[in-house]
Amino acid sequence: MGRILYWTGFLVAASFLFFSLDDLFWDFYYYFWGRKRIRHRLRIEELDRVPRRLIAILIPAWNEAEVIGPMVENLLHSVNYPLALLHVFVGVYPNDIATVEEVQKLAERYPQIHAVVNPREGPTSKAQNLNQVFEFILRFEQERRLRFGCFIIHDAEDVIHPTSLKLANYLSLKYEVVQLPVFPLQVYPSWRTFFPYLTASTYADEFAENHYRGLPAREASGAVVPSAGAGFVIARSVLDALGTGKLFDEESLTEDYRLSLDFARFGIATHFFLEGVERVTEDGRVVVEYIATREIFPNTLREAVKQKSRWIYGISFQSFSLWQILCDRRFSRIAKYSLYRDWKAKYGNLLPLPGYAVFAYFVCSLFCSLSPVYPRGSFSWWLSAVLTVFMIERQLMRMVALKNVYGWRSAVAGCLIPPLLPLRTVWGNVINFLATLRAWRIALFGFPRSRPRWQKTRHSYLSPKALVRYRRRLGDLLLEKRIVDPKTLALTLRRKEEQERLGEKLLKEGFITETELLECLGELLQTGFLEPDPYTLRIEGNHSRFLAVFCRYAVVPIAWGRDSVLLATAKPLSQETMSSLAAELGVRKVAVVLAPSEAISQGLEVLKRKLPQQFPRLGERLLKMGIIEEEHLAEALRVQRFSHRPLGDILCEMGVLWPEDLREILREDGIQETQVG
Template structure:
């Protein structure tokens, strides 16, 4: 039959069938990828290469201080609402004399500067670094300004820092984290601790969907990555870099270790150290009370803020990462890079899937009315749909287990419908990321499109502080 002889109804059935076949095939590939990661995780646990570590904090208490100076970098642009609680809590739970907290502010952000001064309360371990340019520049530019201040202090005091730890202005650090990082850097160059995005009762869908994503990513994906010896990307918070490794990066990039033309300089940091021959580690350790040693934070509770944040991540990791880091030749590294950079394709497939839901509903109505014929039988399509159905059930089960392990079974159950919230945000962010990437290809500058923070875990009730 010639294509030109098709009726409108036949064209509708044909297009719907081919679109469904396309989406089902690519979704099946994604499900197979996730199934492979789950099987790898289970196998590594069975072989003992992944195990749940637990420490007694009293072992750390017996150690007199740290092995060397620890410099904490906290970039802060318009963070007057949260930088105070972050700093007060950090200075309280990390009493070590070797601690130096560098907070990078901008000369045109008087409110944040005032909050830092008030929270520091004259503590000599706090170093306020005021950028000589108006903000916002890029986050990496602010980090490089703090790196310059650290190098200046080291020359003046003749004391070199042992490690640099990255945190954001809204983080609530774990009391045991600093000593754990200090100990881990004896046999590593870059160390990342888990991040826990705390569920927020006032935002059970937008803010709390981050709880599910981080619980799975930092409870399974990065654990497998570490066990297989792949490079560990930085999360930007709760990660420590050996001072020598940071110095080598600075030497290679004109004295600036953080990539100012990248939207995800933290992600690149750990991978660059790995490419340079350094060892990266992801440490998932629990305290004696069973609590995960991790950085805790509240994530955006508004849709627009969440979309902006996911846009920056997708743009920097999936699109810029392709250009800036290239592709590895090691099979494990290549697998992880493909997983990292699938965000834009996943967004396109999700749009296709939701369009197909509407088309299938319309087709059923037209079939009942006798206006279109039933779609042709396709064994391949049926197989793909069954694979997708099994894959979706598996994804829900894994997401439930990962979230429930950290936040309880009620949050685990909520993680299942929150998957659809995550999908909608990914679609919106994917569109914005592609447009932003095209803009940078045309010469648009990289600007710190930061997320607004108003709430802080340290100001919440005791029940809301920890997972």
């Protein structure tokens, strides 16, 4: 009996040690080499120095009627990106009436929302849904004469960071495929919430550890970076190179992981970016908030096992065979090693529970007359000692990740209750054990149906009150653009009167300029910001009667459309004011962009002189033809101020104008490409 116990303990300890060495390698690589390679790759303020291009967001949806509405509403009201340059495509099924009706209601209210009805009844696989959405987008581009700069895949329950679209737009100019972090939402840790939300908290522990340190280590080493499904950015150049919209393997349960693996085979690397922005909390503390996707994960054992078994089966069993990867010369050694690490999860996840049984016996042997499983001084005893050191190291690394992503409370709850063998870690291992058994059952005996279908978990969404804390405020944007420093902002917030506005306070005390304030407000209010050249303004003959209106409202016209006008103003205008302006100017739509008050004053003076038109203006021509929108022109003019490029070229880069259409218009109207004011 003693020898059986000894060899059982020895095998368990040796197995744990073998798998721990793998984790230890990535920890050491990241902290000693990886951080130096990925640090300071990006300055957040650089995001505003490139044209904001058309972005397509793809959302596959099956039985998502409860969450798709709040998700899209939050996206449109919180994102710091021109809404005219954003389109959301939701893949739905004809037999999912509730979700179809919800998306159609959104499409009626917002022109940026599009329902993509699948030709097949649901659920199919998530990959088939996404392929249909991609093919719809390619047809949409042809019909609308548009060209998206990048495509971002999200889930129907995602809370998308307001800065993520600007970041995706910038990164897709430099990289072909980008994965942004995913961090689960969790209830504020306390003794009251610890046990009720124990299952959901294990997701926070694992994602924080993997996306704070694991994926950055893979990125820095040149290993294969897997897609997480949400916050996955694909540049337009990828579709151009592959020549098809069918990117996903429709038989795969983890289509996101399989796609990143296929990209790697084609020589298309997936890059992972963990970028943080500073913000000052209401109590004056400066914290780092990561530009990441957040979502609520399952909080029941059954749903968690169902979801994780899909991940384990799709990655470890379905996506590749280890022998094929080892023989594939397209993968580097470090890439093969990283894929081996993913593959071995179907074995490694089965170890913890036998290990806990041996550990329980060991603890009992300390107090009862039982045969020792690890005799003091034996080889297995030394293995266990080393393994204990490794286990402590792993908990410290997880604690660092949790502290940086969620704060000290989460770090303590996840790693120190109780010490050495934390309950959340144990429960997470139990979930992974059961999920791996379920994955093995699928691998050995197959699915209940003839083919794998969408293995979906039930979703929920945050309340409007909870969503407020995930939206950017004026102070956050001032910090992001490095206009003020955290200390100044925190001091101003403490001294500000309750009814006093932060922008006015900072402006009055000389910490910011009017231009800097309006630039942030333009982004926050989604109106945009522009510094117009007053001497390029003019009123056409039939618009001269509106001069008094412009003076009364302190606005200047930037461009006239077919039944619209783009106005510049030094202060935000209410919806009532804009409606009054539209009625007095006799147009259907009034679009506004914020501009410095000095430019508005100078512009009004120039308009009073009634200067003659110097040359035909391309922007107005395109507006009157209905090819671009007022917001497109405002963004192109903003870019032109710092890039000094022809307006037509900028509009083509933004994706709202095709180059061949531009050349045809210039040829018809006799407009020189330099005459684009």
